[in-house]
Amino acid sequence: MYDAGKIIPGLIIFLIIITFPLWYSLGQSAPVLGYQVETPEIEQLEEKKCVESVSYMRASHMRLLDDWRNEVVRNSRRTYINTAGKTCEISLEETCFGCHTNKADFCDACHSSLNVEPDCWNCHSDPKESQL
Amino acid sequence: MTVNRRKFIGAGLLTLSGLVLLPTINVFAGIDKNKLPEGTVRWGMAVDMKVLATEGPKALEEAAAVCHRIHNVPEIEVEAEAVKWIWGELYEKSFADQKHPYLNEFFLDSLFPVLCNHCDNAPCVRVCPTGATFKREDGIVMMDYHRCIGCRYCMAACPFGARSFNFRDPHPYVKEPNSEYPLRQRGVVEKCNFCAERLAVGKQPACVEANDALVFGDLNDKTSNIWKLLNSRYSIRRRPELGTGPNIYYLV
Amino acid sequence: MLHKALSGDKNYWRWVTFLLVLIGLGVSSYLWQFRSGLTVTGLSRDVSWGLYIGQFTFLVGVAASAVMVVIPYYLHNQKEFGRVTVFGEFLAVSAVVMCMLFIIVDLGQPQRLLNILRYPTPNSVMFWDMVVLGGYLLLNILIGWNMLEAEWKDVPPPRWVKPLIYMSIPWAVSIHTVTGFLYAGLGGRPYWFTALTAARFLASAFAAGPALLIILCLIMNRVSRFEVDKQVLRKLVTVVTYAMVITVFFVLLEVFTCLYSQVPGHMLSLKHLFQIPYMWISALLAVGALVILLNRNSRNSSKALIGACIAVFVSLWLEKGLGFVVGGFVLTPFERVAAYMPTIPEMMISIGVWAIGLLILTILFKVAVTVKKESV
Numbered sequence: 001m002y003d004a005g006k007i008i009p010g011l012i013i014f015l016i017i018i019t020f021p022l023w024y025s026l027g028q029s030a031p032v033l034g035y036q037v038e039t040p041e042i043e044q045l046e047e048k049k050c051v052e053s054v055s056y057m058r059a060s061h062m063r064l065l066d067d068w069r070n071e072v073v074r075n076s077r078r079t080y081i082n083t084a085g086k087t088c089e090i091s092l093e094e095t096c097f098g099c100h101t102n103k104a105d106f107c108d109a110c111h112s113s114l115n116v117e118p119d120c121w122n123c124h125s126d127p128k129e130s131q132l
Numbered sequence: 133m134t135v136n137r138r139k140f141i142g143a144g145l146l147t148l149s150g151l152v153l154l155p156t157i158n159v160f161a162g163i164d165k166n167k168l169p170e171g172t173v174r175w176g177m178a179v180d181m182k183v184l185a186t187e188g189p190k191a192l193e194e195a196a197a198v199c200h201r202i203h204n205v206p207e208i209e210v211e212a213e214a215v216k217w218i219w220g221e222l223y224e225k226s227f228a229d230q231k232h233p234y235l236n237e238f239f240l241d242s243l244f245p246v247l248c249n250h251c252d253n254a255p256c257v258r259v260c261p262t263g264a265t266f267k268r269e270d271g272i273v274m275m276d277y278h279r280c281i282g283c284r285y286c287m288a289a290c291p292f293g294a295r296s297f298n299f300r301d302p303h304p305y306v307k308e309p310n311s312e313y314p315l316r317q318r319g320v321v322e323k324c325n326f327c328a329e330r331l332a333v334g335k336q337p338a339c340v341e342a343n344d345a346l347v348f349g350d351l352n353d354k355t356s357n358i359w360k361l362l363n364s365r366y367s368i369r370r371r372p373e374l375g376t377g378p379n380i381y382y383l384v
Numbered sequence: 385m386l387h388k389a390l391s392g393d394k395n396y397w398r399w400v401t402f403l404l405v406l407i408g409l410g411v412s413s414y415l416w417q418f419r420s421g422l423t424v425t426g427l428s429r430d431v432s433w434g435l436y437i438g439q440f441t442f443l444v445g446v447a448a449s450a451v452m453v454v455i456p457y458y459l460h461n462q463k464e465f466g467r468v469t470v471f472g473e474f475l476a477v478s479a480v481v482m483c484m485l486f487i488i489v490d491l492g493q494p495q496r497l498l499n500i501l502r503y504p505t506p507n508s509v510m511f512w513d514m515v516v517l518g519g520y521l522l523l524n525i526l527i528g529w530n531m532l533e534a535e536w537k538d539v540p541p542p543r544w545v546k547p548l549i550y551m552s553i554p555w556a557v558s559i560h561t562v563t564g565f566l567y568a569g570l571g572g573r574p575y576w577f578t579a580l581t582a583a584r585f586l587a588s589a590f591a592a593g594p595a596l597l598i599i600l601c602l603i604m605n606r607v608s609r610f611e612v613d614k615q616v617l618r619k620l621v622t623v624v625t626y627a628m629v630i631t632v633f634f635v636l637l638e639v640f641t642c643l644y645s646q647v648p649g650h651m652l653s654l655k656h657l658f659q660i661p662y663m664w665i666s667a668l669l670a671v672g673a674l675v676i677l678l679n680r681n682s683r684n685s686s687k688a689l690i691g692a693c694i695a696v697f698v699s700l701w702l703e704k705g706l707g708f709v710v711g712g713f714v715l716t717p718f719e720r721v722a723a724y725m726p727t728i729p730e731m732m733i734s735i736g737v738w739a740i741g742l743l744i745l746t747i748l749f750k751v752a753v754t755v756k757k758e759s760v
Contacts, residue, residue, distance in 0.1 A: 293430070293718055300420060
């Protein structure tokens with residue numbers, strides 16, 4: 001092979017780099033995906049229902065938040081009618097964090113284990129820990 | 133393909149006019165982006181200089197402090213990187229085009245509140261490449277901090293020096309964060325938002341509540357205080373010759 | 385053909401290594417800026433654009449100047465320019481890449497850069513600047529590469545390249561006109577707010593760009609013994625001379641309007657701008673360059689010519705690359721004087737971007753010179 005002295009080591013280095021995600025976390029145990037929804041605020045609710053269904057929220061809460069933010073900031077509309085026909089105020093702080101006060105056990109539990117770093121917290125304050 | 137010089141120049145001029153035509157139309161269409169539908173609320177603010185004259189020098193400072201506190205405006209000690217939404221400026225600086233040597237002490241020494249003018253025909257709205265700065269239906273020139281790329285074109289375009297840039301992460305510089313309002317991150321431009329979040333729940337802007345000299349209201353509503361004030365007394369605005377249509381009126 | 389850039393003599397590799405070191409330093413400075421924010425620069429609330437945008441402004445002009453070698457060959461059939469067009473196009477590629485990099489390093493939120501394309505705003509000149517710069521980059525890559533490849537394979541170039549070449553000529557003018565419009569449309573900045581701005585940009589572009597091209601041709605002659613036709617160089621010198629005369633004339637027009645009208649916005653901006661030493665250096669270099677260029681004897685002497693071209697380039701680099709942007713901000717909307725000096729990290733990042741541009745230039749020019757020497 002012409003220039004084998006350069007090509008073969010080059011190929012090996014390339015393979016090492018390209019398979020980095022596969023071998024880097026070998027031997028590390030995957031953290032258990034568990035989150036805790038219950039908070040004292042949620043316990044106090046009559047109907048333990050979020051703005052949308054759990055399955056929708058799990059899959060698309062970010063899409064909902066994106067739509068919400070455009071509604072408030074760009075269209076100055078602060079009421080949201082969910083798929084069940086109920087109206088609620090569009091507010092991260094009031095509507096979302098009013099119930100979900102446990103960032104560490106709820107938001108971070110999934111995000112950290114899936115290595116997702118939402119940059120919401122660069123600007124938005126963490127939910128206030130339960131006063132109850 | 134045979135192209136002689138004449139044909140080329142003809143084609144070139146056509147191309148050039150074609151390239152220029154659409155942007156030109158769009159610029160004029162974009163200017164209309166600033167014009168709002170009739171019958172909507174049009175927010176404006178008036179500064180009653182006569183009332184301002186009776187207040188002490190601290191009054192304006194306190195109003196600015198309230199604004200900065202509830203909006204988590206960082207207090208950067210380096211003056212060059214200061215972030216400010218509303219502050220006091222000397223008359224000869226804020227109305228530099230309207231000063232003369234025969235003004236009395238009030239105009240020479242007092243501080244006048246300056247803030248974003250929420251212009252009718254805002255140049256910052258016109259130049260923003262992403263629409264992160266935009267004109268809302270109620271007249272407020274809003275910032276969408278999620279979309280801002282921090283190019284600072286709006287800062288270059290603003291003739292009033294009303295905008296501030298987050299040169300550094302503001303978090304360490306906000307002493308007592310207000311958890312009901314977000315902070316911003318480093319790398320975006322910010323400015324007064326006419327307390328849009330307070331207007332949404334029927335409150336007055338914080339600076340207006342804190343200072344009697346500031347009057348706020350719907351300029352389209354002929355029964356409002358501000359409309360009556362502007363109708364009965366003469367008022368000046370900053371740099372009106374630029375045609376931006378500022379909505380902060382200073383009643384002399 | 386890129387593999388031709390992988391073979392070179394010791395000096396070539398020393399130069400490439402030097403550039404890579406500069407790029408490394410620039411990248412690490414940028415990582416610091418990315419983490420800490422633009423506080424590491426000398427920018428301020430009053431002077432919100434500085435070295436980065438200035439360099440971008442200057443380099444758009446250099447990119448546009450490629451048209452000065454394309455027009456004589458494709459519109460006026462001056463055959464001697466045939467050897468040089470590809471170098472103009474490759475210089476344009478390198479300059480446009482640098483322009484885009486300078487914009488990126490200037491952004492407060494560079495990861496959101498694509499918002500300009502996700503949310504197109506036709507009323508913003510900056511949106512159009514991105515569009516025309518992107519288009520110009522694509523044009524010059526396609527044209528330069530295909531023409532060169534055709535020459536290398538000793539076949540006529542593909543037919544679709546010709547219309548692209550003709551399109552690139554008004555497009556080159558448009559990129560710098562649009563960049564001029566960035567500034568010329570802002571009523572609140574009296575130093576920029578004149579129709580002459582776009583014309584000034586084009587004039588200085590057609591002086592600085594060809595001056596750089598002349599210097600590069602002389603370097604290629606020395607380093608790779610690649611002969612550029614004397615006629616070409618002479619005509620480029622003519623372009624530089626006329627463009628420099630017009631540039632200086634335009635500056636004098638500005639000086640008259642500002643100083644005669646004595647309108648504070650205009651007069652004070654100019655006055656405070658010329659309190660900065662590098663503006664006077666720029667002026668002296670411009671005068672010196674014109675003295676050499678307007679005198680036939682010195683114009684034809686190669687040593688004096690190199691001096692004149694360097695003087696033109698540095699003078700306009702100081703004026704457009706820094707002075708012009710600062711001039712718009714030096715008088716704040718509150719009629720205060722604002723000072724600005726780039727910091728070390730800012731300069732390191734700028735040097736890093738220049739090094740990236742010069743590396744791209746080196747690689748492309750190396751390929752072009754090798755192909756052309758082989759095809760003779």
